[in-house]
Amino acid sequence: MKKEKIYLSPPDLTGKEQLFIEEVLDSNWVAPLGSHLDLFEEKIAEHTGFKYSLAVNSGTSAIHLALLCHGVKKKDVVISSSLTFCGAVNPILYIGARPVFVDSSFDDWNIDVLLLEKSIKSSLKKPKAIVVTSLFGMPAKFDVIKSIGIKHGIPVIHDLAEAFGCQVNGQKPGEILDSAIVSFNGNKIITTSAGGALLTNNHEHYQRGLFLSTQAKEPGTGYIHKELGYNYRMSNVLAGLGLGQFTAINDKIEKKRKVFKYYKQQLENIKGIEFQEEKTGCFSDRWLTALFFNPKHFTTSPVSKIIENLAGENIESRYIWKPMHLQPLYKEYDCYSGEVSESLFENGLCLPSGTSLKPVDQNRIIEIVINTLKVFQ
Ligand SMILES: Cc1ncc(COP(=O)(O)O)c(C=O)c1O
Structure with missing residues (x-):
């Protein structure tokens, strides 16, 4: 089923x-x-x-x-x-x-x-x-x-x-x-x-x-x-x-942050996985948790394979936004550099981050990420 x-x-x-x-x-x-x-x-x-x-x-x-x-x-x-x-x-x-x-x-x-x-x-x-x-x-x-x-x-x-x-x-x-x-x-x-x-x-x-x-x-x-x-x-x-x-705004922000914290705890020890970090004084609402797979540590980008494997389990995940300067609609407009956003797009992955995400489901997601990565290290 x-x-x-x-x-x-x-x-x-x-x-x-x-x-x-x-x-x-x-x-x-x-x-x-x-x-x-x-x-x-x-x-x-x-x-x-x-x-x-x-x-x-x-x-x-x-x-x-x-x-x-x-x-x-x-x-x-x-x-x-x-x-x-x-x-x-x-x-x-x-x-x-x-x-x-x-x-x-x-x-x-x-x-x-x-x-x-x-x-x-x-x-x-x-x-x-x-x-x-x-x-x-x-x-x-x-x-x-x-x-x-x-x-x-x-x-x-x-x-x-x-x-x-x-x-x-x-x-x-x-x-x-x-x-x-x-x-x-x-x-x-x-x-x-x-x-x-x-x-x-x-x-x-x-x-x-x-x-x-x-x-x-x-x-x-x-x-x-x-x-x-x-x-x-x-x-x-x-x-x-x-x-x-x-009526639940603070609770929702707290839940988003908790989802991020748990992904980070479970995945940060894998060499090459990086997170969008809060600099001093910054407080993120962690709307989406995104991972960056530093290309120095992986044979090729694992993102599409992880998306595919998650989808096989009926789990939605996404690339990070495709930068505007790469969009066909905007290709004629100037862009100052572009390498960082291009790399974040190629090597970045947004994971399910709903405020209703159950811990058991988050564990399943984490397991699929970890298992998929074995082929890329
Ligand atoms: C960064 C950003 N800007 C603008 C929008 C547009 O908002 P809306 O979908 O409500 O038009 C969105 C998302 O939906 C967004 O993520």
Whole structure:
């Protein structure tokens, strides 16, 4: 009999979601905005430390709005991490701006700050914004990146889609950063099925995001539109789902970290396996546990064979994101270096990291990894 499927990072309901959704239904106020959405936004702002939060229908639309709030226009240059998901980058093309990619560094797998500065200095046109992903929950070098942004007068948008629970030196992201987004997609730490939020400490940006995400309707009762707007807001019903998820936020982060800790304990003694380490002061929410198989210690990359063997046992695992500069869609755009993200892609593996992952299943996964590796050492 086929074993029950183990997913990479499936949704994990707390049991409280239904209560909040019922409240919304009982109130008869399902029409898009409402008090549950207001409350959900308050919770997001409180949890992340930002003054304002605007809940929208995806992390991708939140990035789109963030770029627009920072005034990015057609033909502008926007610098972005290459090692990320396409949702972080596609909105640059929605606007008709030009992405320039920057490689990761091996110490945290996030954007390489020396290359970031080089990309700014080498750009013929002053970049209009920088989009930095905090990969798999690991905060990027917030302070250094902030200084670079200030020094060159370029706003930084932090993509915290995977890092809703990250902190740096005990501070919440909004206590350090100016502008960010999160995602509440089904695979994220908390989910509204699909959803996201724009986060900012700037009231004007919040107002602008609100305006653009509600069809850019001019104030007043007449339907006057002077600008192109979008229908991006989250609904009151889905906010109910988010409120239910929020009741277990700390528990979920703790569980993600526990999953990582156990993988590390069981696998760190195998020569050549490396983990995305927390540098001093960094707190990762460990959205996904990823392994890096240092090519110096393996005959060839074991990643595809491990994925195949896990799949044979009905277990989902994945490569690390394919860097944007390697994507057919983005091949014509510049990238500053690329070797690190390419190596992380070729030799990296994301393991099931759900908050509902059972210890017995995690042991099975670990056993398959260990057994597969024997042929590659
Ligand atoms: C780093 C990153 N950025 C952006 C997104 C896009 O978020 P969404 O799927 O909610 O549009 C995701 C994932 O889904 C992501 O992992």
